Amino acid sequence: MISKREQLVTDYSSEVLTYMLEIERLLPPTGDYIRSNPEIEIESWMRDKLVNWVISIGEEIGISIETAQLAITLINHFLATVHTKKAVLQLVGIVCLMIALKYHESIGYTLDHAINHCGNIYKREDIQATEIFILQKLDWCLKIPTAAELSKQLLYVTGVSYDFTKILERSNSFAMRCYGDYSLNQFSPLVISVVSVVCALEQYNQKSFRDQWLKLLNSKISLDAPVLDQCKRALVYKLYRETPEQSKDKLKCLRDSLMKILI
Incomplete structure (x- = not known):
């Protein structure tokens, strides 16, 4: 299962992101x-x-x-x-x-x-x-932003000239773990997308970009640090619980608290 390969118009990423977040806020x-x-x-x-x-x-x-x-x-x-x-x-x-x-x-x-x-x-x-x-x-309402769609816009809104394909693929795999879990899927698509991208960046040892990216997002959309931290902790706990013992070392990089980064 892969992400759709539509052409991203990066010139309008900020407007597209704003539109998607407005839709998300209206959803119960x-x-x-x-x-x-x-x-x-x-x-x-x-x-x-x-x-x-x-x-x-x-x-x-x-x-x-x-x-x-x-x-x-x-x-x-x-x-x-x-x-x-x-x-x-x-x-x-x-x-x-x-x-x-x-x-x-x-x-x-x-x-x-x-x-x-x-x-x-x-x-x-x-x-x-x-x-x-x-x-x-559902009131015939299908215009619902998904975490995968938001993750693209959240990365491309930075304006950084970089191929985020691998980051997005890893992020999407984390997001699907959230969607497949009843408790984790109670978090909003925005929270799931931010946490999933953060985990992907950490696994690719891109912590410096992660910190800059989070601060940029926080200045644009005012992130809820406690909720993000709660979601990440729940996701990491799920990953540790379901990952074989010999592979758990790969998860150690995911222990950073988002609260500390955003404060």
Whole structure:
């Protein structure tokens, strides 16, 4: 799964970033929609399993990381809005993926493909009706910035003449770890993108650029240092928990506190 290769117009990066952040600020936060509602049937591990299944389908059919992140965002917003029964979680997941595909991609993904991926347990009319229902509950709002899209603009807004491809690829891998985790995905796309880029820069030993970049961003958009630090600590903890013992040395460079850098 790779980032979309659209041509970036760096002359307007600041305006594009401002526009994307304005959209993001208008979006309601998903919040802790599972633990805050004792009546909800689903649990966080069910949501994470659903998201990983959607990601695996995306990898199989070759979608971009932006499309995958949009699909997961649609899942989150829907589950936060509608008390969904666990029996139809798979249906919600496949329909959100289909909606994201129509918005972002030109991949020919048909109802038959969706039915096959769901093990033939849903009918065509079930999927079609669910698509309309989800779009209505989302107020037909698909203009949702993803962490992958924001990361590009956050780097290119610096005006630095540098090929950020590898940084973005590493950043996107960190961001997808956040999107795949219920707790981490409660942070905003902006927070996830900043933290993911920071971790990528640290792994590539670009700490001097990291510090300058963070200070530049803070002067432009006033970063919330405590929230960024909380997100990074949670991500690093997840990485340490899931990384084999022999590979954990590669994570030591991620221990810097963002609070210390931004104060």
